[in-house]
Amino acid sequence: MKIITKAALLGTAVILSACAAKTVTQPIRQIAVMTEESLAADNKVDQLITGFAFEYVRLTLEAGTHEAEWVDAYYGPEDLQSRATKSPRSKESLLADIKILIARIDAEVLQKETRADVLQRASALRGMLVAADTRMRMLSGEKFKFDDEAKGQFATVPQLKTLSHYDAILARLETEIPGTGPLATRVDAFNERYVIPKERLKPVFDAAIAECRKRTAQHMTLPNDESFVMEFVTGKPWSGYNYYKGNYKSLIQINTDLPIRISRAVDLGCHEGYPGHHVLNLMIESKLARGKSWSEFTVNPLYSPQSVVSEGSANYGIDLAFSPAERLAFERDVLYPLAGLDPKTAEAFWKLQQATEALSGARLTIAKLYLDGEIDRAKALELTQKYQLLSPKRAEQQVGFTDHYRSYVINYGWGKELVKGYIERGNPDKVERWRRMEKILSEPVLPADLAAQ
Numbered sequence: 001m002k003i004i005t006k007a008a009l010l011g012t013a014v015i016l017s018a019c020a021a022k023t024v025t026q027p028i029r030q031i032a033v034m035t036e037e038s039l040a041a042d043n044k045v046d047q048l049i050t051g052f053a054f055e056y057v058r059l060t061l062e063a064g065t066h067e068a069e070w071v072d073a074y075y076g077p078e079d080l081q082s083r084a085t086k087s088p089r090s091k092e093s094l095l096a097d098i099k100i101l102i103a104r105i106d107a108e109v110l111q112k113e114t115r116a117d118v119l120q121r122a123s124a125l126r127g128m129l130v131a132a133d134t135r136m137r138m139l140s141g142e143k144f145k146f147d148d149e150a151k152g153q154f155a156t157v158p159q160l161k162t163l164s165h166y167d168a169i170l171a172r173l174e175t176e177i178p179g180t181g182p183l184a185t186r187v188d189a190f191n192e193r194y195v196i197p198k199e200r201l202k203p204v205f206d207a208a209i210a211e212c213r214k215r216t217a218q219h220m221t222l223p224n225d226e227s228f229v230m231e232f233v234t235g236k237p238w239s240g241y242n243y244y245k246g247n248y249k250s251l252i253q254i255n256t257d258l259p260i261r262i263s264r265a266v267d268l269g270c271h272e273g274y275p276g277h278h279v280l281n282l283m284i285e286s287k288l289a290r291g292k293s294w295s296e297f298t299v300n301p302l303y304s305p306q307s308v309v310s311e312g313s314a315n316y317g318i319d320l321a322f323s324p325a326e327r328l329a330f331e332r333d334v335l336y337p338l339a340g341l342d343p344k345t346a347e348a349f350w351k352l353q354q355a356t357e358a359l360s361g362a363r364l365t366i367a368k369l370y371l372d373g374e375i376d377r378a379k380a381l382e383l384t385q386k387y388q389l390l391s392p393k394r395a396e397q398q399v400g401f402t403d404h405y406r407s408y409v410i411n412y413g414w415g416k417e418l419v420k421g422y423i424e425r426g427n428p429d430k431v432e433r434w435r436r437m438e439k440i441l442s443e444p445v446l447p448a449d450l451a452a453q
């Protein structure tokens, strides 16, 4: 808040001197009065939005008592959290207060304000509140169609292809993958040859994350005291998770319920770590929560438009950190020996991953059909095996994720498309791509901003 006020004062002083130079005939007293008025107005809006942001944090923490995973990360004042959790409002009164806050932001900030940075902040805050409204209505039993649920929680509706689009890709793979039996079984059997033995997981993941970090640090300045702890866990609905703890620290967990294939080391190292979730969170803490004292960024709800940028940039970050050839070379020369796998077979596995990448969008199409009740769970499992080329066990994990997180699944594939579209617009060089990446990691960004710019 102090920094915003200083910036506003400084900005006004510059405008005043520019005006004074151009309008020498204007009485100085009148300019002074105008300046005081505009200063007061700026301060009033700044004070309002600071208050709205504080209210948003409070209600988010209280909402977290109604759904354990609502609050994905919080690193603001502890007493605020303990007060919120001691006497939380009911779902009904939180819902009513969320609606009041949205209406006040519309009337008192968005319809009056002209400063771009304030509008950007207010729009982002509004998006978070609309997400909270949608999520709270879902918790209260309201049912949404897939697209409406996605729009409400994430401020975007994915453009999905029909499953028939993916049939041509399957037909091509049929001719490329040797063997008999269903394609999914053949591909899964091939992929299972690239599992990292359990006792080698740690050195392989340590090396992968270190490389992701090194490549990210070549393009972004990371705080000296940033760090993470990595753990291997079981019994989770996800394959990896970043728990951001504040003070530039993360706990990264990797789920070993199912055997982990060698390609997942770079995937998860970039996605959960660098330049993915760990970097996004520390950038937000550094630039917004600390740098601008924008308190709404001290809390990260799981279901909000921020998740589109978070998951989308974490997935895009893999391709940003490694070109396809660089990735193959690193995996073959460094990770395969650490995993005890034959480096001579690396290219064949890498080629298959590249070839099947084009099927990833089918996951969202299946999720939409399933969540909209157009297919039952057994059909969702069958289609997941067919179009994602998975064993029944892995398909079960994927559909289980959809059961648990519902339309959150759009944030991976669709979020990546939005982030890629923004960063690669005009085919910029590597330096510019990293610059754009840093920009969206450290500003309040809505999905519409990615599509519009």
Ligand SMILES: [Zn+2]
Pocket: 271, 277, 310, 311, 314
């Ligand atoms: Zn993620």
